[in-house]
Amino acid sequence: MPDAAKLSHTAALILAAIDAGDGYGFSVMEMTGLPSGTVYPALRRLERDGLIRSQWERQSIADKQQRPPRKYYRITRPGAAALYASRERYPLLAKLTPQERS
Amino acid sequence: MIRALLRLASWIVPRARRGDWLAEWRAELFHMERANPQRALSFGLGAFPDALCLRLDAPRDPVLASPVRCLAVLAALAAIAAICRPAFRDFDADLVTVRSHAGPDTVTFDQYRALATSAEFASIAFKPAGLNLGHVVAKRAHPVRRHVYIPNRKGGRDIFECIPIAPRNRLPATILMLGIALIVLPTTTAFAVGRHHRGRARLFLAAKLALALTGVYHAAHLLAPVMLAYGLLIGFILAIRWAIDDQRRRCPDCLRRVTNPVSFGCLSHTLLDWHGAEFVCPAGHGMLQVSATPASPYAPLHWVPL
Numbered sequence: 166m167p168d169a170a171k172l173s174h175t176a177a178l179i180l181a182a183i184d185a186g187d188g189y190g191f192s193v194m195e196m197t198g199l200p201s202g203t204v205y206p207a208l209r210r211l212e213r214d215g216l217i218r219s220q221w222e223r224q225s226i227a228d229k230q231q232r233p234p235r236k237y238y239r240i241t242r243p244g245a246a247a248l249y250a251s252r253e254r255y256p257l258l259a260k261l262t263p264q265e266r267s
Numbered sequence: 268m269i270r271a272l273l274r275l276a277s278w279i280v281p282r283a284r285r286g287d288w289l290a291e292w293r294a295e296l297f298h299m300e301r302a303n304p305q306r307a308l309s310f311g312l313g314a315f316p317d318a319l320c321l322r323l324d325a326p327r328d329p330v331l332a333s334p335v336r337c338l339a340v341l342a343a344l345a346a347i348a349a350i351c352r353p354a355f356r357d358f359d360a361d362l363v364t365v366r367s368h369a370g371p372d373t374v375t376f377d378q379y380r381a382l383a384t385s386a387e388f389a390s391i392a393f394k395p396a397g398l399n400l401g402h403v404v405a406k407r408a409h410p411v412r413r414h415v416y417i418p419n420r421k422g423g424r425d426i427f428e429c430i431p432i433a434p435r436n437r438l439p440a441t442i443l444m445l446g447i448a449l450i451v452l453p454t455t456t457a458f459a460v461g462r463h464h465r466g467r468a469r470l471f472l473a474a475k476l477a478l479a480l481t482g483v484y485h486a487a488h489l490l491a492p493v494m495l496a497y498g499l500l501i502g503f504i505l506a507i508r509w510a511i512d513d514q515r516r517r518c519p520d521c522l523r524r525v526t527n528p529v530s531f532g533c534l535s536h537t538l539l540d541w542h543g544a545e546f547v548c549p550a551g552h553g554m555l556q557v558s559a560t561p562a563s564p565y566a567p568l569h570w571v572p573l
Contacts, residue, residue, distance in 0.1 A: 190291070191298045194310075201295075201313025206320035213324060233294040 172216075174258075175199065177251035179207045180240065181258055183217055184248055189235045208238060216244030269296060269311035279318035288321065331513070332549070334471050334522040341478035348485035361389075365403040368414060368426035373400040378425060381417045405429070440496055441484060448503035456508050462519040462570050471522055472514050479506035515568050516555065518548035525555045532559075548573075 172180065182196040194204050211217045217238045227234035240248065252258050273296065277289045292314050299310045331337040365382060366372040374382070379393045382403060391405040407429065416424045452458075460472065483502035490498040517524055525546035532542035543558040556569040 189295070191295050191302070195302075201310045202316040203313075205292075205313060205317035209317065209320050209324065233290070233297050235294050235298075236291045 171254075172247055172251050174255055175203065176207055176211060177248065177255055177258055179204060180211060180216060180244060180248045180251065183238050184240045184245070188237045188239055190238075193238075211244070212238070215241060216247050217241060269307055272311045273314050276314040276318040279315070280321050284321060288318070292317075329524060329526075332524040332526070334517070337513075338471070338474055338478060341475060341482060345478050345482035345485060348482050348489070352485050352488045361407040362432045363405055363407060363429040364432060365391075365405050365415070365427050365429055368428045371400075372402065373397070374403050374427070375399055376401065377420070378417070378427075379403055381419065381425070382415075382427065385415065385417055387415050404432075437488075437495070441499060444496055444499040445480070445503050448500055448507065451500075452504055452507055455504070456511060457567070458511060459567055460511055460514040465519065468514070468517075468519055468522060472510065475510045475513070476507065479510050482506070516546070518550065518552045518555075519570065520552040521548065521550045523549050525549075528557075530559075 178197050179193055179199070182193045186192045186196050190201070190205055190208060193199075193208070194201060197204070208217070208219075212219055217240055219236050219238050221236050222234040224234055270293070273289060273292050276292075277285050280288045292311075296307065296311060300307050330340060364372070365374065367374055367378070373396050376393070376399050379391075379401065382388065382405070383391050387408060388405040389408040391403060393401045393403055395401040413429055415427045415429060417427060419425045460468075480503060483499065483506045487495055487498035487502050513524075525548050528544040528546050530544050532540045536542065541556075541558070542560060543556060546555040546557065548554070551573060553570055553572040556571065558569075
């Protein structure tokens with residue numbers, strides 16, 4: 166396995182939240198309990214480092230639900246490798262993301 | 268209000284990403300306002316660190332890279348120095364120190380009392396500097412001669428010299444310091460600017476020098492009068508040196524600063540191979556080769572046109 170990027174605990178937590186949740190900024194905030202001033206800059210950095218990628222939701226879907234379109238984040242292959250390595254490094258990570266408890 | 272905050276924060280974001288960034292934050296705010304309106308404000312404040320993060324991560328064009336921007340920055344700095352100058356400098360032109368003619372720079376207390384009664388001075392102050400001696404600073408009532416004659420107790424007259432605190436005409440000193448700077452400068456750097464012999468490049472260099480020297484001239488006046496000459500000399504040397512060095516690091520065609528340095532060779536192979544860095548013109552006009560171990564500090568930089 167190639168060397169995975171080493172992440173800080175916060176970055177790993179956000180990456181885990183993206184992997185487990187809906188993948189937009191607000192849902193990451195809700196899952197992690199982190200403030201917006203931490204979550205969004207971390208998302209930029211994770212995207213810059215190629216661990217996640219973003220994609221705008223289609224306008225038609227948003228129009229149907231009468232809301233502005235969301236920007237979704239998806240974990241990439243290097244991101245998945247980094248998350249895997251982080252789970253070994255931070256064993257409590259799995260317990261911090263609600264979806265993963267069940 | 269939160270939307271106004273977002274709009275404010277969006278000005279920090281690089282222009283190319285601003286629209287996308289603002290759309291994402293507005294969409295997120297929409298959901299936050301419905302889910303938890305009490306936290307909407309603290310949520311919106313998070314836009315500032317995010318915008319700052321994008322700004323700091325964005326590749327930055329050096330401020331002085333473009334020739335127009337370089338001249339604009341120099342002009343702005345010179346203007347700021349010129350505007351600040353009156354606030355810092357210039358003692359009252361009528362303010363003088365009074366000393367005994369052909370004697371020490373102090374006066375006796377009796378002489379001070381005689382000076383204080385004279386109509387030559389609007390106000391006068393005495394600072395003790397020993398037993399019955401002191402320095403005198405006075406404001407002249409009207410432009411007077413350099414020498415003032417005050418009757419003394421012996422029936423004669425004491426002669427005093429009035430020396431203005433602020434030098435009257437700084438131009439000769441400035442020209443002298445510029446001359447000394449031009450004499451000293453060749454010992455620190457070469458005047459040659461490489462292939463910048465076209466009219467536009469020469470004009471740019473002349474404008475840059477004029478603005479830099481003007482800025483130094485005004486900035487030096489922010490120093491104490493006694494430091495003025497040193498400030499001018501050091502400032503002129505640094506300004507001319509910077510202008511020439513900056514010119515060498517520009518493309519002779521478009522006058523933009525060369526960028527993206529790439530290192531070649533290594534120090535241990537200096538005798539066998541060239542060792543240095545290569546810069547490229549952002550518009551692709553050529554490459555500038557800068558040796559890491561130049562044969563002499565006056566060695567010209569090598570420009571390779573593409």
